Structure formats: structure tokens, C-alpha cells
């Protein structure tokens with residue numbers, strides 16, 4: 001079966017993982033720092049915090065900005081559940097804003113309409129869809145006007161770029177967002193098996209993200225809260241007036257209620273090794289994307305992905321939209337491809353239509369662009385190891401339908 005997405009693993013990746021397995025640390029060791037450093041260097045963001053996956057990254061990013069009960073977070077219906085669940089985890093409520101019909105990312109126009117009607121949310125989570133950067137500059141302008149935080153869900157857009165005012169920006173650089181989150185699930189552009197990375201240019205947010213991802217623990221004594229302790233031997237029972245101890249090396253404080261969202265050194269070694277060749281990986285993905293674009297150009301039943309102006313997406317998904325009359329097209333195509341050994345997928349069922357959300361979501365909002373996108377979309381295989389033969393087979397089958 002040819003899947004819709006799959007990891008690309010080299011001998012170097014395997015060697016790096018084995019090296020860690022033979023080393024002193026399997027978790028919280030130097031391979032994690034190395035992974036964070038390579039992602040920092042790649043994006044240009046000042047802080048990178050590696051953690052267990054993007055879901056945990058989105059959760060702690062929301063916690064770091066102080067999202068809590070009584071607050072509202074806004075995201076799009078066309079995304080994976082995690083973009084929205086992370087808001088619920090914090091006890092806050094989710095509202096949705098519809099997508100733009102072309103980019104399939106959050107529409108800044110509809111976001112402003114939402115704010116004018118309902119007031120500003122505490123946080124907006126735009127999702128870079130399939131590799132296409134969300135319109136972060138416009139959303140950032142709105143955040144200044146209406147005062148909300150931005151967490152870029154960059155799970156699909158490791159390596160994607162956009163131009164704004166003649167300058168090139170990278171998804172995850174946090175120039176137009178407070179925080180950004182990458183996913184390293186095996187179908188993504190870079191994998192760590194499972195893994196995520198939170199990025200930010202704000203030192204305090206970075207500190208809070210790290211703490212929330214590790215039981216709310218602070219080890220740096222200069223950041224300790226008022227805590228009277230014997231300065232000579234670190235004993236807690238012998239309170240003195242000397243204040244905070246910075247001599248006992250074992251001391252840590254729980255300052256927040258955090259989680260164990262740590263990543264291992266084993267995962268980090270794989271992620272680092274994958275980042276070293278990310279440019280080649282992106283090129284391979286772009287090549288397949290372009291082959292599909294050419295192949296479906298003359299197919300009147302299919303609308304190919306539209307590349308928004310001033311963007312350079314590092315493609316995570318290739319999604320066709322059916323624009324013909326046959327209401328059964330997608331189910332027939334999906335099954336026909338499966339019968340021929342090809343696995344297609346749908347990204348995504350709109351989140352607000354999920355039973356859990358239907359039972360709780362009370363606003364009378366409509367999301368026509370998201371729902372019509374869902375009705376017509378189908379993701380077909382896109383991954384670096386897809387052979388020319390496989391690619392041609394997929395193209396021929398789809399054009400035959």
C-alpha cells in the first residue's frame with residue numbers, strides 16, 4: 001500500500017540514534033539541546049523548546065500565555081483536533097473562524113468580522129495548512145489593534161517561507177507570532193518518531209513553556225521564588241533570613257502545575273539528523289508537488305492547490321479538490337485508489353462538526369468555506385521516497401477517473 005505520507009530514514013539517521021543509545025543519556029541530555037539548537041538556527045527564533053509532540057507544545061504554549069477558564073481561543077475548523085483541543089485543555093472555550101477559500105488558512109477578514117461581533121479572544125491559533133503559511137502579517141496587525149496573542153500552529157510548515165514588505169520570513173520564526181509550534185510526526189517534513197518544538201523570541205514565554213513541559217519545575221536559583229532556606233547546607237527545615245539558596249545543587253522549585261511533556265534524546269537525535277538535510281527533503285517534496293500540478297492542469301474536474309502570492313510553501317500535503325458534478329466522486333476515487341494499492345486521506349473533517357464539539361459549541365456561526373473544502377478535498381501521496389513509477393500510477397488512475 002502506498003500511504004499518503006511517510007517518513008524518510010537514512011543510514012545517517014540510524015547511526016545517530018544508535019550513537020545516543022550507546023551514550024550516557026537517553027532523556028534530558030545533550031541530544032535534546034542539540035536538536036533545539038539546530039531548529040533555532042534553522043528558523044532564526046531566539047528560543048526553541050523540544051517536547052513530546054506538537055499537541056503538548058500547543059498545550060504548554062497556551063498555558064504560557066496564561067490561557068485559562070473564562071478565556072476564549074480562536075482557531076480554524078480545517079485542522080487537526082489538536083489545534084483546538086489545546087484551548088480546551090486550559091479550561092478556556094474555543095471559537096472558530098472560517099478559512100480563506102484559496103489559502104485554506106484562517107481568513108484575516110473573517111477574523112476581524114468575528115472580533116467586531118464578539119470582542120477579541122485571548123489567543124488566536126492560525127494553522128499553516130498543508131505547508132501554506134497562514135497570513136501571519138495581517139493577523140499580527142489585528143493582534144496589535146485588538147490585543148490578542150498569536151500561536152502559529154506550524155505543524156505542517158517546517159521550512160515554509162513568505163515575503164512581507166520585501167523581507168523573507170520563515171514559518172516558526174515568530175516575527176509575526178508570540179509562539180509557534182512544529183510537529184515531528186512521521187508523516188511530517190521532519191520526523192523524530194514523535195516530537196514537537198515550541199519557538200518564541202520572548203525569554204519569559206520560553207521559560208514558562210519549559211516549566212509547563214516539565215512538571216512546573218524551576219532549577220535556576222536566580223529564578224526561585226521567595227523560599228527561606230539555610231544557605232549553608234540547603235536544609236529546608238532550618239529557615240534563616242538569608243533567603244534563597246544558590247549553593248545546594250539539588251534544589252528545584254515547583255512554581256506551576258506542569259506536565260511531563262519531555263522528548264527523549266533518542267527522538268532528538270533522529271530529529272537533528274533529519275534537519276541536517278531538510279533542504280533536500282523540501283526540494284523532493286516540491287518536485288512531486290510540481291509533477292502533480294502539471295499532471296492535473298488539463299483535468300477540468302480537479303482544482304489543484306493554489307499557491308498564495310508571496311509564499312514559498314514547503315509542501316506537507318498535496319490536496320486536490322473535486323469541482324465536477326459527481327457527488328460520489330470522492331468516495332469512488334478513494335476506494336478505487338485503495339483497490340489499486342494507494343491510500344488517500346481527507347484533511348480534515350471540520351472540527352466543529354465532531355460530536356464532542358457539536359455537544360458543546362453553542363455559537364450560531366457558519367463556516368461555509370471550511371465545509372465546502374471538506375466536501376471536495378482529497379489528499380494524495382506526497383513523501384520523498386515516492387518513486388516516479390508510483391507517482392505516474394497515481395496520476396494515471398486519478399486522471400482515468
Ligand SMILES: Cc1ncc(COP(=O)(O)O)c(C=O)c1O
Nearest residue numbers: 053054055080082155183184185
Ligand atoms: C495542524 C496540526 N496541528 C497539530 C498536530 C498535532 O501534532 P502531534 O501529532 O505532533 O501532536 C497535527 C498533527 O497531525 C497537525 O496536523
